[in-house]
Amino acid sequence: MPTRKTQNPQQPPTGPSTPDAGDAVVLERRAQRVQPPRMFQVVMLNDDYTPMEFVVVVLQEFFNKDREAATQIMLKIHLDGKGICGVYSQDVAATKVTQVMDAARHAGHPLQCESEPVE
Numbered sequence: 001m002p003t004r005k006t007q008n009p010q011q012p013p014t015g016p017s018t019p020d021a022g023d024a025v026v027l028e029r030r031a032q033r034v035q036p037p038r039m040f041q042v043v044m045l046n047d048d049y050t051p052m053e054f055v056v057v058v059l060q061e062f063f064n065k066d067r068e069a070a071t072q073i074m075l076k077i078h079l080d081g082k083g084i085c086g087v088y089s090q091d092v093a094a095t096k097v098t099q100v101m102d103a104a105r106h107a108g109h110p111l112q113c114e115s116e117p118v119e
């Protein structure tokens with residue numbers, strides 16, 4: 001019997017293999033089926049009572065906007081009736097909504113916001 005150097009059992013045999021070696025692996029190509037996660041936008045609604053300054057502070061605190069960006073978003077909501085504060089995964093968007101609603105309720109303001117799937 002011909003001698004052969006012992007190989008590490010973890011490693012496949014190295015070197016060229018012949019078509020009839022019985023070790024060929026054919027991988028079937030399949031279309032990628034995993035979809036990117038749905039994203040959710042947090043939408044804030046206008047009302048007649050919540051102070052503008054409170055909305056600006058909320059946008060800075062919970063949506064990481066600088067004062068300039070927060071003011072622009074607040075004014076857009078004030079003029080258009082609603083506006084997007086940010087886009088997040090479903091869980092993060094739900095958390096943001098809860099944080100905003102809790103802060104508004106605690107301060108006695110009727111500010112409303114909600115999350116909705118993008119597109």
Ligand code: TYC
Pocket residue numbers: 044045046047048049050051052055074075077078111
């Ligand atoms: N309309 C409010 C006011 O005039 C300001 C406001 C802006 C309230 C945005 C809510 O989401 C809001 N005091």
